[in-house]
Amino acid sequence: MSGMPARIPIGLAAREGQPDLSTLAQGLDELADLGLDMVELPAYAFDLLVGGRPLQGRIRELELACRDRSHGFTVHGPLATNFMAPAPRLPRFLEVTKAFVEIAARIGARHLVVHAGMLQEGELAGAEDAYARQREWLAKAGEFAAPHGVILCVENLFDWPPFVATPSPARLAREIAAIGHPAVRATFDLSHGFIHAAQHGHDFLAEAEALAPYARHLHLHDSFGQPDLPWTYAGAEAVAFGTGDLHLPLGWGALPWDAIAERCRFPAGVVAIHELNPRFWRDQREAIAASRGLADRLRTA
Template sequence: MDQTALAKSVRGIGYSLRTSDPDFNDLAAKLDEAEALNVDFVELPIFAWTLIANGRVLQDRLDRLVRLTRGRPFGYTVHGPLAINLMEMPSRLPAHVALLDASIKVAGALEAAHLVIHTGCVRDSDETFAVAYSRQRDALQQAGDAAGRAGITLCVENVFRFNAMRETATPSRLAGEIDAIAHPCVRATLDVSHAYLRCADAKIDPLAEIAALAPYARHVHVHDSFGRPLESWTLDQAEQLGLGEGDLHLPLGWGSIPWDELAGTLNVEPGAILNLELHPRYWTELPDQVARLRALSGQVVAKELSRVA
């Protein structure tokens, strides 16, 4: 494949680690597993590790994490804290900006290609939703500058409404926000299953919404579901699976998302990374899922190459 073709293809595939030790004592074994699976990237869950306190990076812990991640044959992406909310009320926003700034420093030290954060949400009363979106755009502009200095791309992920959220962006609204920000280091993470859940809630067409966000997506989160928001009370995740409700993070093919159809039409940014986000309870499926993701990425590559042939 020549360099022109490579520039138009998917950059690589990877998967999100599901580590249980907050001090990352199990990380070496997890990275050994990733190396054996021959993936291109590993997504590090810094939201689950003891690395940041009150917006301050715990440098000794970061230094140890950097040492643990060096010398591997794959690159890294980072999933930042899920709690970051750049649409927060003004009195609470500075803490969230500080947490994002610290996350950028961590991702930069790890030489990650991408830092994933969730798009913001409105939970409390606000002047208007438009004011909250404006706060997020301003914060992302500044964060994009910091990400550029750190050598990373900030990839803002579409989510769905949960825990009494009043508002969070649909995929097409997030596309419009990224377009308005127009910063080279602020792009999107397209989470396909999240898109189905948000669109079911809003009663809008998920395929059209995914198509709207995809051109801004430099990162894609891949996991299956039935595209139905969680409405029932459940005690265990197995019950959610039995009902087919919620953000299940299933192996590809277990849910109802038409992956082959999507892959043939998905117009993501050239050089995008496809990342599998598998629930820990399905970890025995990982080898087969990595192979399936590799095949799926090949369909996206073929589409990209045929488009420029």
């Protein structure tokens, strides 16, 4: 049965700041008056591990900076994690993922964002074996995450060099269904899906409908669904041309937000995080207001 849900929590991804955490508390202080339900920590950019080994002093600093905040937290783990990679790399990817699960649990973050797998040109012949590896190793990670109260939220991507293949939203939905573990769900990055659909000629809204029921976590930002140009000199050029993963405030690009709200059904407990390009940080209030407006129109099942 579908209907209008309880209010979907809205958050903003914090800026990366310094990797030694020396600017983290100040950065969180700057977000305190925005009325956020959540803040997503770009923990991939923090020096919290060395060679898979947690730096306990730094993690304690992270805990201290996050303590007594008016909002909750989600955590974005390392972007390079790739459970479709060649088998020798997977134990370290799992080791680091487990460490980030523990970090998320220590600050009360229920969602840990991990990236979906990607393949390079020479790996395409073994694509189905790579998908099988991803299912196996995500299931292992989910088994570890569950007793910590953490959900691994696997984020859909698009192709960028040197990678030439990654699961579409619909394929990611099928993979998560096949894993069948309650601690392995999706982060649906709608702009990534929009770009991927343009790269492969997919029906974006059909892809969105397929992934939405598995998406306990949303990444909201706008774009024009166009891959990067081969080269630009300044970031402002990509913005001017409307190409690439721009992370614009909602409403500045071309994503069909009205159609998304009409056609997609998300699970109860979904959280929506606006990932805003730092070049538009001065527009954060507009971005958050637009995110709240969209969230109020999203439906859960």
